[in-house]
Structure formats: C-alpha cells, structure tokens
Amino acid sequence: MKVSDYIRQTFRDFGVALSDANLLAILKPSGVNGDDDAENLSDNQFRAVSVSMTTFIPTLLLRGSSKSVSENGHSKSQSWDIQGIKDYYSLKCKEYGLKDLLSNKPTIRAW
Template identity: 50%
Template sequence: MTVNDYISQKFQTFGISLSEADLLEISLSSGISGEDEMDQPNIGLVSVAMAKFIPSLLLRATSISENGFSMSWNIEGLKEYYSFLCKKYGLEDTLSDKPKVRFL
C-alpha cells in the first residue's frame, strides 16, 4: 500500500474523499513521497502530517447535495481522530473545547 493509498483510506472512513492536491500537500509536509510504500518508519511522519491537515478540512462544506446525490462527513469522528493524533504525537490540539489549566 502506498502512502497516498493509506491517507485516502484513513480519511475515507470519515466519508472524506481527498483530491490529488490534498494528497500532495499531506505527503510533502510529511517529507515522504505519496508513491512510497507505507511502512512502520513512515507511520509517525504521515500521521503528524495528516493531523496538521485536518483543521483545513473543517473549513470545507460538511455536506453536499446535487442532482439527487448527497454526501456528508463525520465531523465529530474526524475531530476525535484529530484529538487522538495530537495526543499520541504530542501536538497542540487547537480544535478541542476542553479547558486547559495553566500555572503562572
């Protein structure tokens, strides 16, 4: 399975189809070619790149209906996946509404 296949399938579970430009952006930000084989050393880099890409997805329309065809995304599931990736890879979760305690 290539990096692009992996990324596409992960987002497809939330009902999201990515364009070639989206896949290129994610693979370039990971530093790995989309045509490379997905393997254990790549998973962290690709997952972090995917997490950084998710906020831009939330700016898009969440449902589309045209000529009797409709499609919608699992936004809450995507946000939970984003939070999971942020926690796993030590990234700041900018989408969470959870209160944060800061010591001054």
C-alpha cells in the same frame, strides 16, 4: 499498498474524499513519496505521514459537513462524520504531542 492509498483509505473511513491537491498538502511536509510502499516505511517515515495527516485535519474541517446538489429532479448529497474526524484528530494530537487546535476544552493556568 502505496502511501497515497493508505492516506486516502484512512480518510475515506470517515467519509472524506481527498483530492490530489489535498494529498500533496499532506505528503509534501512528510517528505515521503506517495508512491512508496506504506508497509516498507521506517517508523520515522510512518510517523511523519501520520503527523502530516493529523495537522491537515483542521484545514479539512473548513469544508463543512455536507454538500447537496440538485439538478433536473436528481439529487446527490455528500456528508461525513465530523465528530469522528475530530475525535481522531484529538487522539492523534495526544499521541504525537501536538497542540489540539480544535479543542474547546477549557485550560487551567496557575498564576
């Protein structure tokens, strides 16, 4: 499986379709080629792709959760699992030691 297919399929599990521009925004910072074989990536390369996918999620959430188009009596709608993608993001932030920009959890600071 290509790296680009791995990324698309991972997001598709949450109902999110990625454009080629989205894929570029994820791949460029990782330094990994989308045509590379995902199974042959080194641990460091795979981590770079995963971290890049994680840091892309806040941008993804700016899309909103659903789109509905109606034309000539035909209706099409698209929705995806926002809470699921937020939970995935939070999990990956903890795993990679990244700051969770989407967390609404209060922080306690010592004086």
